[in-house]
Amino acid sequence: MPVFLDSTDSGFAAAFAALLTAKREDSVDVDDAVAAIIADVRARGDAALIDLTEKFDRLRLTPETLAFSAEEIEAECAKVPVAERDALELAAERIRAYHVRQMPEDAQWTDPEGAMLGWRWTPVSAAGLYVPGGLASYPSSVLMNAIPAQVAGVERLVICAPTPDGRANPLVLLAARLSGVETVYRLGGAQAIAALAYGTETVRPVDKITGPGNAFVAAAKRRVFGRVGIDMIAGPSEILVIADADNDPDWVAIDLLSQAEHDESAQSILITDDAGFGRAVAAAVEKRLETLERRAIAGASWRDYGAVVTVRDLAEAAELSNRVAPEHLELCVADPEALAARITHAGAIFLGQWTPEAIGDYIGGPNHVLPTARSARFSSGLSVMDFVKRTTLAKMTPAALRAIGPAAETLAISESLEAHGLSVRARLDKMNEVPE
Amino acid sequence: MPVFLDSTDSGFAAAFAALLTAKREDSVDVDDAVAAIIADVRARGDAALIDLTEKFDRLRLTPETLAFSAEEIEAECAKVPVAERDALELAAERIRAYHVRQMPEDAQWTDPEGAMLGWRWTPVSAAGLYVPGGLASYPSSVLMNAIPAQVAGVERLVICAPTPDGRANPLVLLAARLSGVETVYRLGGAQAIAALAYGTETVRPVDKITGPGNAFVAAAKRRVFGRVGIDMIAGPSEILVIADADNDPDWVAIDLLSQAEHDESAQSILITDDAGFGRAVAAAVEKRLETLERRAIAGASWRDYGAVVTVRDLAEAAELSNRVAPEHLELCVADPEALAARITHAGAIFLGQWTPEAIGDYIGGPNHVLPTARSARFSSGLSVMDFVKRTTLAKMTPAALRAIGPAAETLAISESLEAHGLSVRARLDKMNEVPE
Structure with a gap:
């Protein structure tokens, strides 16, 4: 009841x-196991991935079969019944139409002192999406993670999805193809996260990792956070x-x-x-x-x-x-x-x-x-914002520096940061020699 | 060289x-010490804060003196020389003018199927800013953390700043006053972060913690992440x-x-x-x-x-x-x-x-x-975006549900989530009885 x-x-x-x-979740303590897996992948690269996949997924891979080939993806996608394909395509289209509106805008203006200020958004270069295997292998989650990245302009988008006993989910592969994913690796667990964060001979590292996963995946994401960006821990x-x-x-x-x-x-x-x-x-x-x-x-x-x-x-x-x-x-x-x-x-x-x-x-x-x-x-749900970052912009003119520089110098001195103050002072002292 | x-x-x-x-930083392992401090603050509240502050800052507080009084802040602010006050005010004004432009916009539209879609931004209710003591006690950082929160519309903004041996930094208090901070606690270290995350008899918990700090503060922020939001670990x-x-x-x-x-x-x-x-x-x-x-x-x-x-x-x-x-x-x-x-x-x-x-x-x-x-x-620098979050909005009409509902049902079934599909199907089945 x-x-x-x-x-x-x-x-x-x-x-x-x-x-x-x-408290609704028992937090299983897998942190030590995860640390060992990450260290193994960093030390042995592909060989560790192959051994760990054999151990956990009962699947013997080679460097060549770590990722699905184009032919394999084609063959799997062909298995998807037409009603499911149509539904997935409609979903992709609607998710894309929503997320396109989230693209943030650059800004640039000149303030009264003549300083140019603003910011610019740029996409993350490479993102890796984790897709769980087994019961929670949801093609809808592939769309929800990959499409915002694609809309953001992420150049290289890859997936890690375990295929226990070699069983793939055709809908997951179709969803990946619908959302611009370049490569799908047959990798799961902490070893997949380690490969995405640090790279191996075959797996190129990415800058951001998103997607749900079990306790091992969550612990691995926490551990690699800082080296790469991660989404929330769901x-x-x-x-x-x-x-x-x-x-x-x-x-x-x-x-x-x-x-x-x-x-x-x-x-x-x-x-x-x-x-x-x-x-x-x-x-x-x-x-x-x-x-x-x-x-x-x-x-x-x-x-x-x-x-x-x-x-x-x-x-x-x-x-x-x-x-x-x-x-x-x-x-x-x-x-x-x-x-x-x-x-x-x-x-x-x-x-x-x-x-x-x-x-x-x-x-x-x-x-x-x-x-x-x-x-x-x-915090907010996943969005295009998770795959872009902002660079702030500032450009002083001599006149703008003359107007606001002395205050910066005062504050630098008050914080005992002499070189900060000097970097402004040197320019202010030169100013009389400079035509505006 | x-x-x-x-x-x-x-x-x-x-x-x-x-x-x-x-590798430029030795990561001192303070995690166990920090875990103990957080547990102590959760268990004993104010009493723990008072003991820890006596131990680390050589300062004996009471529940009444955990925070600066209005009179104390006034007296400290009065010590600030006029040139520094003017510089800080100019800085605050310029930082505010820049950050006001960052406020994201709500959006709402109706799609071709008649579904209303959109999102809405709301501020975090309460934010806590950590300000280090000693050499790295920077009033400029108070402005940089507090003003984006204030611009975002955060209702309650508090600061934790240690005052070793009882020494306060007048410029930090003035910066706090210039940026709408409600309360300044004489608290530092992991105990300050624990108080902000979990609350005590005197300290009300917040939803988001930002600001730089030493290894203890950084480890504490990592530990409370999830219960509250944090900014980056600098x-x-x-x-x-x-x-x-x-x-x-x-x-x-x-x-x-x-x-x-x-x-x-x-x-x-x-x-x-x-x-x-x-x-x-x-x-x-x-x-x-x-x-x-x-x-x-x-x-x-x-x-x-x-x-x-x-x-x-x-x-x-x-x-x-x-x-x-x-x-x-x-x-x-x-x-x-x-x-x-x-x-x-x-x-x-x-x-x-x-x-x-x-x-x-x-x-x-x-x-x-x-x-x-x-x-x-x-990732990006701190901004107004760190103090707001997005709620997505969707409203179907019977016609919109008829148009897109069947695809949702198909995907739900493909993911073996029967109740998801039924929640759509029950409404579709009812539809003939409903005038549009």
């Missing part, structure tokens, strides 16, 4: 605080639905289950201003759980971390939601725009009852890589 | 690669100057020293297309080192990590600079704009000989918190 809370109950504040701080998925009584309880129930089915550690929360509707949704969840394919996973998530919260009104719902800072937020209410205006922290908002969260996972256009574990308080 | 390289020498490629990978400062022969060797020498004086691990590199000019700059550095106040630090940095690289032409200089991806890049050449167009990786570019890097440290307007250690390949 999920927890049922009512904001008018005396114990509510404590119970809601407990919901916020509930936690288990979450959904918060704010719904009034004017909704089909079954729709809301399936929406809650669509996160719960990801992972036993996922969390689904309903906040409603109608206690009876809350009970109806909980009943609908139980009914759906009777037949759902992934009922073991979804049931455990709902039982252990699910919550139905009854509130006085929607304003209170928004306040509570902001404390959760959910990854996904559905607003199934009569005026979702008005309620959205009260939301200050959320990864993605889905407005109105015709917008199930799953639309955002696949085809809406926005990215489905979103901040989890309350990190929407301070 | 710094290293002298010539790109036409046979050993150049290897020597330049060695320059790129030279390494030692770097400057790369590309200069042709038409420059005053002394100006370039001082500019190189203005980074070298920060830290024995700082790195200053000159790339020039004129070997004679390179030698003249090296001679000018030696001459300035005879009298520079911080000659011990600057001399060690220049001797151990300095480099003078002679290249065939400026195009080659740009290529090498892009491999370095320097934090600060000065272009002292006849046409700096043309050369800047060839630069793909740099934290900040200073164009032309009238723009010493120190202008950017204090008063130019751009931020002086910039990516070090080659991380300009994938």
Whole structure:
């Protein structure tokens, strides 16, 4: 049974605080193992990759077969049924159309003192995307990671995806081809991250690594952070639905289950201003759980971390939601725009009852890589911005330096940084000799 | 002696690669000590802060004196000489004017299928800035961290700054007041970071922590990352100057020293297309080192990590600079704009000989918190963007869902996520009953 809370109950504040701080993930300590794997790849390069892939994926590679050949990719892509190919192409097109709008603009201006100021954006040169194997091998995630990089103008885009026992996912390879990926390596785990960060004889290193992965991959990403850029370390998925009584309880129930089915550690929360509707949704969840394919996973998530919260009104719902800072937020209410205006922290908002969260996972256009574990308080989902960086620009004229240089010199001296001050002073002293 | 390289020498490629990978920082392993300090602050709150501050800063605080009072700040600010006050105010004004232009814009549009898509930016609610004590207590860094947060609309902005033996830096307090900081705590080290991340009876937790610090502060920031957002982990400062022969060797020498004086691990590199000019700059550095106040630090940095690289032409200089991806890049050449167009990786570019890097440290307007250690390949300097986050928006109409929903369902099924598909299917099935 999920927890049922009512904001008018005396114990509510404590119970809601407990919901916020509930630890949903056992952090397996794989850090030492990961450190050893990274050291091995740095020391032995391809040979380490080959040995580790044989050990973990039961697959014997050679330097020549570390990556799929063009023919192999072609053959795998040809296996994809036409309906799935069409769906993937539509998704790619819509994700691209959304992300193209995110490209930031350069700026340059001259200030009143005559100084030119501004900034310029440039893409990361090379990015590596990690795609998990097994059950969580999602072609949609390939699109969500690769297309923003492609839109940003990243020159070289590669994928590492493990192929346990040699089994590839044709949809993953098709998604890679649809989003401009140059090379797909048959590599997984910490060894894949090490190869992307440090390079080997065959794998060229990249500057940024993104994509989800298991505890080994997450620990490896943390370790190589600084040498390369990484995206966030994703936690288990979450959904918060704010719904009034004017909704089909079954729709809301399936929406809650669509996160719960990801992972036993996922969390689904309903906040409603109608206690009876809350009970109806909980009943609908139980009914759906009777037949759902992934009922073991979804049931455990709902039982252990699910919550139905009854509130006085929607304003209170928004306040509570902001404390959760959910990854996904559905607003199934009569005026979702008005309620959205009260939301200050959320990864993605889905407005109105015709917008199930799953639309955002696949085809809406926005990215489905979103901040989890309350990190929407301070971070954003994946975007084009993750694959570009800003260089600031400044150009002084003699007149501009004369106007603002003395203040810089004063501050440099106050900070005991003499050479800083001298670098300005030398130019100011020369100024009388210089025609403007 | 710094290293002298010539790109036409046979050993150049290897020597330049060695320059790129030279390890400039001993990573002191303070991680266990930091873990213990964080655990102590989480367990004992204020009492731990008070004990640790007595131990490390020789200062006995109480919960009431953890923060400066308004009267204390007033009294400290009154000590600042008028020239320094004016300089700090001018700096604040110029930094604000630059950063105001960085505010990203919300977007919302309707696509051809009738789906509303877009995103919205909101500020982080609370941010904490760390300001080191002692020699590296820089008021300019207060402005560079606090003003972007203030411009972003962060509601609550606090500072932690240690005051060893009770000594405060009046300029730091004035800078805090000029940039909208609400509270300044007399706290330093890992205990300050723990207090900002987890809160105590007196210190309210924040959502984002920025600012430089020693090895303890850096390790603490790494540890609390995820619970709160952090900025980059800054390494030692770097400057790369590309200069042709038409420059005053002394100006370039001082500019190189203005980074070298920060830290024995700082790195200053000159790339020039004129070997004679390179030698003249090296001679000018030696001459300035005879009298520079911080000659011990600057001399060690220049001797151990300095480099003078002679290249065939400026195009080659740009290529090498892009491999370095320097934090600060000065272009002292006849046409700096043309050369800047060839630069793909740099934290900040200073164009032309009238723009010493120190202008950017204090008063130019751009931020002086910039990516070090080659991380300009994938990251940017501090900006308003570090204090805002994006929430994506999507709203389907029944018609839009009919157009794109089936593809989402197809992909959900292909990923074995049945509830995802059902959440779309339930709505599609209902559609005939719904007037559009």
